[in-house]
Amino acid sequence: MSQQNNNLKEELIRISGVNPKKCMRCGKCSATCPAYEEMEYHPHEFVVMVENGNIEPLLNTESLYRCLTCFACVERCPRGVEPAKLVEAVRLVATRRQGANHMKADDVPAKLDEDLPQQAIVSAFRKYTK
Amino acid sequence: MQRIGVFVCWCGSNIAGTVDVQAVSDALKNEPGVVFSTNYQYMCSQAGQNMIKDAIKEYRLTGIVVCSCSPRMHEATFRKTAQAAGLNPYMVEIANIREQCSWVHKDIPTGTEKAIILGKAAVAKVNLNAPLTPGESPVTKRALVIGGGIAGIQTALDIADAGFPVDIVETKPTIGGKMAQLDKTFPTLDCAACILTPKMVDVAQNDKIRIFSYSEVQEVKGFVGNFDVKIKKKARYVNEDICTGCGACTEKCPQKNVPNEFNLGMDNRRAIYIPFAQAVPKVATIDPNACNMLKNGKCGVCAKVCAAGAIDYKQQDQIIEEKYGAIVVATGFNPISMEKFDEFAYSQSKDVITSLEFERLTNAAGPTAGKLLRPSDLEHPHTIVFVQCVGSRCAACAEKGKEYCSKICCMYTAKHAMLVRDKYPDTEVYVFYIDVRTPGKNFDEFYRRAVEEYGVHYIKGMVGKVTPEGKKLKVQGSDLIMDEQVHIDADLVVLAAAIEPDKSARPLATMLTASMDTNDFFTEAHPKLRPVESPTAGVFLSGACQGPKDIPETVSQAGAAASKVIGLLAKDKLTGNPCIASPNELMCNGCSSCERVCPYGAITYVDKEFRMPDRTTAIRRVAQVNPAVCQGCGACTVACPSGAMDLRGFASAQIIAEVDAICK
Ligand SMILES: Cc1cc2nc3c(=O)[nH]c(=O)nc-3n(C[C@H](O)[C@H](O)[C@H](O)COP(=O)(O)OP(=O)(O)OC[C@H]3O[C@@H](n4cnc5c(N)ncnc54)[C@H](O)[C@@H]3O)c2cc1C
Ligand code: SF4
Ligand code: SF4
Ligand code: SF4
Ligand code: SF4
Numbered sequence: 001m002s003q004q005n006n007n008l009k010e011e012l013i014r015i016s017g018v019n020p021k022k023c024m025r026c027g028k029c030s031a032t033c034p035a036y037e038e039m040e041y042h043p044h045e046f047v048v049m050v051e052n053g054n055i056e057p058l059l060n061t062e063s064l065y066r067c068l069t070c071f072a073c074v075e076r077c078p079r080g081v082e083p084a085k086l087v088e089a090v091r092l093v094a095t096r097r098q099g100a101n102h103m104k105a106d107d108v109p110a111k112l113d114e115d116l117p118q119q120a121i122v123s124a125f126r127k128y129t130k
Numbered sequence: 131m132q133r134i135g136v137f138v139c140w141c142g143s144n145i146a147g148t149v150d151v152q153a154v155s156d157a158l159k160n161e162p163g164v165v166f167s168t169n170y171q172y173m174c175s176q177a178g179q180n181m182i183k184d185a186i187k188e189y190r191l192t193g194i195v196v197c198s199c200s201p202r203m204h205e206a207t208f209r210k211t212a213q214a215a216g217l218n219p220y221m222v223e224i225a226n227i228r229e230q231c232s233w234v235h236k237d238i239p240t241g242t243e244k245a246i247i248l249g250k251a252a253v254a255k256v257n258l259n260a261p262l263t264p265g266e267s268p269v270t271k272r273a274l275v276i277g278g279g280i281a282g283i284q285t286a287l288d289i290a291d292a293g294f295p296v297d298i299v300e301t302k303p304t305i306g307g308k309m310a311q312l313d314k315t316f317p318t319l320d321c322a323a324c325i326l327t328p329k330m331v332d333v334a335q336n337d338k339i340r341i342f343s344y345s346e347v348q349e350v351k352g353f354v355g356n357f358d359v360k361i362k363k364k365a366r367y368v369n370e371d372i373c374t375g376c377g378a379c380t381e382k383c384p385q386k387n388v389p390n391e392f393n394l395g396m397d398n399r400r401a402i403y404i405p406f407a408q409a410v411p412k413v414a415t416i417d418p419n420a421c422n423m424l425k426n427g428k429c430g431v432c433a434k435v436c437a438a439g440a441i442d443y444k445q446q447d448q449i450i451e452e453k454y455g456a457i458v459v460a461t462g463f464n465p466i467s468m469e470k471f472d473e474f475a476y477s478q479s480k481d482v483i484t485s486l487e488f489e490r491l492t493n494a495a496g497p498t499a500g501k502l503l504r505p506s507d508l509e510h511p512h513t514i515v516f517v518q519c520v521g522s523r524c525a526a527c528a529e530k531g532k533e534y535c536s537k538i539c540c541m542y543t544a545k546h547a548m549l550v551r552d553k554y555p556d557t558e559v560y561v562f563y564i565d566v567r568t569p570g571k572n573f574d575e576f577y578r579r580a581v582e583e584y585g586v587h588y589i590k591g592m593v594g595k596v597t598p599e600g601k602k603l604k605v606q607g608s609d610l611i612m613d614e615q616v617h618i619d620a621d622l623v624v625l626a627a628a629i630e631p632d633k634s635a636r637p638l639a640t641m642l643t644a645s646m647d648t649n650d651f652f653t654e655a656h657p658k659l660r661p662v663e664s665p666t667a668g669v670f671l672s673g674a675c676q677g678p679k680d681i682p683e684t685v686s687q688a689g690a691a692a693s694k695v696i697g698l699l700a701k702d703k704l705t706g707n708p709c710i711a712s713p714n715e716l717m718c719n720g721c722s723s724c725e726r727v728c729p730y731g732a733i734t735y736v737d738k739e740f741r742m743p744d745r746t747t748a749i750r751r752v753a754q755v756n757p758a759v760c761q762g763c764g765a766c767t768v769a770c771p772s773g774a775m776d777l778r779g780f781a782s783a784q785i786i787a788e789v790d791a792i793c794k
Contacts, residue, residue, distance in 0.1 A: 022525070024523065024564065025564070025610065026519070026523075026564040026591070026592045027564075027590075027591040027592050027607075027608035027609075027610045028592035028593075028594055028608070029594075030591075030594070030608040030610075030615065031591060031592045031593055031594030031595070031606060031607045031608035031615065032473065032594025032595055032606070033594070033615070036615040037615065042608075042613070042615075044608070044610070045613075072594070076473060076594055077526055078519075078523060078524040078525065078526050078531060079523075079524075079525050079526055080525055080526035080527070
């Protein structure tokens with residue numbers, strides 16, 4: 001693993017708080033994921049690829065914006081790996097690389113309606129601004 | 131003043147390589163009480179032991195110090211040597227200059243310095259040692275087996291075969307355990323009942339074995355060789371001695387809708403029931419929660435139809451008190467609850483079942499008479515999905531699953547899949563697996579047969595979601611090898627549920643002062659070398675109560691536990707450990723601190739008369755230690771606020787003398 005990849009890996013682990021080594025490769029996260037068909041890389045692959053330091057492909061995949069942040073994978077993972085948090089961390093790094101061009105806080109209120117879940121608001125900041 | 135001999139061992143070069151043994155024996159020569167000091171290549175050899183014996187006689191030694199390996203290795207050896215030369219074995223002290231000196235230090239000066247210090251400490255202790263004599267206790271030549279599954283059955287048969295009486299206590303109305311509920315058994319596919327029921331009959335017919343069915347252990351007192359046990363025989367409202375097991379009552383009882391636990395609630399039984407045709411003992415039991423007569427005095431049908439006159443609505447729980455020399459725990463396991471696994475829709479659909487339920491569905495004596503029909507509409511399933519590792523290997527949530535591998539599910543799932551394909555070739559069978567674990571004789575071959583000969587589809591991945599939709603169960607899973615999400619419309623989903631110890635195991639362990647791991651499996655005295663003994667003397671382990679096990683492993687462990695019990699019961703007397711707690715009655719104020727900390731219940735109190743300095747007498751409450759129960763753990767000596775409690779052979783004064791010698 002190159003030094004650069006290693007630094008990136010450490011950064012993702014730090015941001016997400018996820019320990020990819022806990023993964024036992026059962027695939028239950030990908031079995032549960034409702035966005036599976038739309039994703040090039042699936043939740044278990046995020047975990048394995050981060051562990052292997054194979055991160056560039058993840059930073060450049062559309063999958064980052066297909067994940068619904070529904071947390072089904074987090075809920076179901078038998079080892080408590082929390083793959084969605086890793087997806088989120090990769091998304092964050094990708095956004096930062098693009099000069100943090102995300103939606104401004106000021107733009108959000110206009111888009112809110114009463115039924116919007118809190119979680120969706122938070123994800124909105126990071127996802128739909130590409 | 132003692133006359134002490136010091137013997138420094140080289141252990142070949144093990145000690146002598148890093149410790150200057152000559153310097154050690156020279157230095158210790160000048161310690162108080164030492165009259166003789168030497169060193170030798172192998173102290174434990176015949177020649178070394180003779181050297182010790184000769185010195186004891188020649189120098190009229192009253193105590194010896196052997197500077198050698200760990201006391202765990204050779205303390206017993208040197209005690210025997212001393213005894214052979216007429217010295218009390220408890221006048222021997224070992225200074226461990228191998229594990230604690232030569233093996234952990236690299237240079238000779240440090241190793242030597244520490245060896246001298248440890249030798250001085252041992253000499254200081256021997257100066258305060260007193261001869262000790264172990265007590266003896268008799269052995270009750272009868273064994274108790276708790277749990278009547280295949281483990282308990284095999285253990286009881288083997289003990290009885292050696293000529294000792296055995297009692298089996300079983301909570302259910304019949305012995306047999308989980309094996310009685312199974313259909314066929316891997317890896318040979320023989321029918322479970324065909325190999326189990328002859329053993330159950332052997333138990334019933336063996337005049338050395340008594341079965342207390344529908345009974346529980348209520349209290350255990352005493353110690354190895356001498357346990358006093360109270361057994362509660364629950365009222366079954368049927369006189370066991372008279373009931374012929376004809377079953378007339380179970381056909382006439384009007385209470386028809388009681389969930390049948392033997393078939394895991396998949397059909398009903400009556401309020402009066404015999405769990406299954408080959409039950410042992412084959413007698414009826416009335417379920418007091420369902421019987422009209424017992425609930426509101428209206429009915430009495432069974433008493434009328436019983437030709438033997440065995441029904442007794444007034445029967446009471448009975449307490450049986452018995453003495454045992456050894457106790458074997460064989461309380462087995464149960465599948466965990468599937469309630470918390472919403473993703474598999476277990477609680478929503480009758481057609482999502484556990485593997486144990488599947489066993490009943492394929493069993494000729496089961497709710498469908500052995501025809502594989504799905505529970506919801508009794509239709510023949512054409513697509514079945516098996517899910518392995520449900521709740522096993524789960525580290526995410528202790529409420530939901532277990533961190534360990536349940537060990538038996540890969541094999542029984544292969545068995546189920548194979549049997550389905552064998553009987554119903556028109557049924558497609560899918561197995562989702564994380565790993566297929568088959569470490570056993572003929573196990574991997576068995577699994578490969580399921581795939582290669584029977585065409586079972588094994589999918590490397592997990593099921594994430596099961597959704598009931600119309601008559602189908604929509605199964606969504608992952609196929610990690612194809613990197614696909616797969617969707618299967620199934621008719622039946624079978625969950626290989628994790629297994630856990632019986633819920634009654636924990637309170638039982640407390641009663642027995644036997645230890646358990648965090649998962650409530652009983653722990654063995656040594657994971658490799660003493661796998662069937664619990665750390666509590668006289669308590670042995672058999673079967674799945676110690677860890678997940680299949681039948682071959684259970685039966686081997688059951689036999690091993692039996693042979694340990696036989697070894698114990700064959701003795702007429704047990705020699706105790708003399709290094710036990712003893713109170714100084716003059717200092718004890720009867721505060722009960724020691725009783726509260728003693729993990730073995732060895733301490734009681736008596737009122738005793740004491741002569742006071744002014745020649746009057748006073749009655750005081752003082753502690754007493756039962757020498758047969760005390761294990762010499764020393765907890766009480768620390769708890770005692772008055773310093774009245776001491777361990778023989780490890781008295782506070784002796785320990786302090788050692789510390790002083792080290793710190794000098
Ligand atoms: C679905 C399934 C399929 C299986 N298939 C196979 C197979 O094909 N081949 C194979 O080798 N193994 C198989 N097994 C494993 C097999 O069932 C076990 O190895 C075996 O039953 C263990 O026996 P045991 O006596 O230790 O425990 P159990 O069978 O659980 O027996 C324990 C007994 O103790 C009683 N008990 C519990 N607590 C108390 C108490 N406090 N006081 C008194 N009595 C108590 C219980 O009522 C029970 O009768 C299968 C298991 C399952 C779940
Ligand atoms: S959080 Fe994202 S990756 Fe996880 S299951 Fe939901 S959509 Fe899939
Ligand atoms: S569910 Fe958890 S353990 Fe299983 S593959 Fe996904 S991240 Fe790994
Ligand atoms: S008395 Fe109770 S057990 Fe007997 S037949 Fe009536 S309901 Fe059934
Ligand atoms: S703790 Fe000490 S003083 Fe108290 S009862 Fe026990 S021996 Fe006596």
